[in-house]
Amino acid sequence: MKYEFTRIEKKWQRKWEEEKTFAAVPDEGKKKFYGLIEFPYPSGDGLHVGHPRPYTAMDIISRKRRMEGYNVLFPIGFDAFGLPTENYAIKNKVHPADVTKKNIARFTDQLKMLGYSFDWDRVVDTTDPAYYKWTQWIFLKLFEKGLAYKASMPVNWCTSCKCVLANEEVVSGVCERCGSDVVRREKSQWMLKITEYAERLLDDLDDLDFIERVKTQQRNWIGRSIGAEIIFDTTLGDKLRVFSTRPDTLFGATYMVVSPEHELVEKWLPQLSNADEVEEYRSAAAKKSDFERTELSKEKTGVELRGVRAINPATKQEIPVFISDYVLASYGTGAIMAVPGHDTRDWEFAKKFGLPIVEVVSGGDVEKEAYTDCDTGILVNSGFLNGMSVEEAIKAMSQWLTENGLGRETVNYKLRDWVFSRQRYWGEPIPIVICPTCGYVPLPEDQLPLELPYVEYYETTDTGESPLAAMTDWVETTCPTCGGPAKRETDIMPQWAGSSWYFLRYADPHNDTELASRKALEYWMPVDWYNGGMEHTTLHLLYSRFWHKFLYDIGVVQTKEPYLKRTSHGMILGEDGQKMSKSRGNVINPNDVVAEFGADTLRLYIMFIGDFEKTAPWSANAVKGCKRFLDRIWNLAEKRVSGSEEYSAANEVVIHRSIKKVSEDIENMKFNTAIAQLMTLVNAYYETAPSRGDIKVLLTLLSPFAPHIAEELWEIQGFGGMACKTPWPEYDEAKMVEQQREIAVQVGGKLRTTVFIPNDAADDVMLQAALADEKIKKIVEGKEIVRTITVKNKLINLIVR
């Protein structure tokens, strides 16, 4: 009989669905495992071959865990709010809700086609009011605790999406999603105070089992700098505060720089003799995009504020104050003390404007370049700091500043608050009412969910207003506090809102009184293993850690961190080694692969393609190799093999080795070598007559990778039950060794031949065996063996003279 993969796959998928084979049922008596993959955005293009890579990986791990006796939660859902759906809906004049419904149905079919062991009773959909009710509820809690606030500030505005973006969504000056230019716009926005959690988000990374590059990227993004805030007096009476990581260099501060947006500039302006020039520089800076302003190659520019001078608290000298756009308004205090001798940027600026450069740390030549080494320099020209190392001087200066009320040690983060509103339609409405007398009033909990109005017209505007603003009936409301006429907030939440807590909902997806019951959360949380893309490291992954910590603080969840372990997969490229894209015409559709070779072949190939963490190009030929492998297994087991369920003597060694290798490789996500080992095992079976037991262990090991064919052959063999419910096999180290060992024989470190010796042979046995070899005899003839190096069961090396 032929291997009819289509029939077999349909048959088992139906069976798993009918029997609810993979439903997660809480069971206090069983150890739990919560495996998570990033739920997909149900785009109109359907499933991409990139999707099955992480899904298959976690499916293999989840299936193995079940066979090991764990109670497994492996859920799936849809992150369905977002721009592409909205844009598609506008273009094709259909409602986003209808588009979403259709896309979800299609994704569901495709995911089922691949035989994943998801619990289909726990599907979540972020656009379902029963779900986003709780997204809104979390927002209200954030508002209640002062962590959601509205503020007017310059924000990133995507010229194409026509809405604001978070800092995390701006990549190299363009929109992360559409690649269009991002400009600065002053807008009143809802913000979430993620900065309040900066320290914990950073420190708590230490204990997590996240791959190192994820930790590094989050650490860099949060960007902690330890330094001091220093207060300078000015001749106009105002105090000018700066942040510096090098307070030790205070004696070398020969001028100050404030950002063009600094509030004191506005105040000082009338008293400046060159107010026009300053004003001109400020407006020029305001027009520039962030990208232009931060271009590195650019020469430093700036204008001195004539009419005000600052007083260096260490030297008591009056020093000039400049404005320059190399100082950012949004970091630290928006002002710096410039130490040209020991900071590269200040040095460039000082050279250009002819400002004095004073050496306060010896070790370099400050006339040639800034000396920034902190490890070897010694303080000079610095009063009480003279002779100290940089490290000592930082401490001494911080103490001196504190004692004299001139400043204090402080910490700064690069992380900014999260811009949380979007001027679009297809997202969660923000449950806030704007009342002329009461201000921003939260919607009472019993009015949740605040449903998105179902309307015909929701096109974007260029005015910076949300399409919801035009929906008068919905906007006009009454104030929950005073009962007077009021308006609803018309901005919606960003794409990232729904995904910031979805993993909690999986624990108890149908609960309508809580986001999830305490009992369910206590049982299933935290997520034991979360695999997802590197592109989410400073977006979804960071945001969801923030929300989780907040929910921990208000007692909703019991763990400080949502995910114990985080791994990441590489991208699948087209056959040409380029990123898959419609325009390049190198896109592989999983449906086509499944139709031609079957889901088991696709699963196997996508795991065999290469190192899981690295990008890998698609190869149509290699897919055929995986199909061939399954055909070979089919040939071995399509007819019932009778006899004992013991391993055959001929295959015992390779079986035990395979169990060990496959078990360990799955844990380390080395799926490619696990499959290579299964191929080796099958090759061995082709050279012997595999016993019934040999077949059984092969199907058991195969079942997480290629579950359909494994079940079918399992049934044909009549092993009873299902392969996916069989206990994972154990191996015996003692049975992994051959009685005869082939060892390398080297002379002078060069491999000359190999000989067979008994297992664990003593050194002299190895030597005798080596010397008995004809080749070796010839080589050592007439020479003296001065030294012998042996490595048990591996090699012998003869040093001759």
Add this chain to the structure above:
RNA sequence: GCCGGUGUGUCGGAAUUGGUAGACGACCGCGACUCAAAAUCGCGUGCUGUAAUGGCGUGUGGGUUCGAUUCCCACCACCGGCACCA
């Protein structure tokens, strides 16, 4: 510029407490089966050489070692992240 990663046959990739480089798969070649082809099964396959105790070979150049893809030093190339963050 800074941080991180990678570099191995024709290709995807194996192998690192230093110990037979190239597992497994693809490609290609040969053989069996077949009237024939496909499929399948088996064999071969780093480069080079007529041969040899051949020679060379894991980005490049050095070093340590009986022995280096693995450790050390210097460099090159590519990829990713950050990028005037004081």
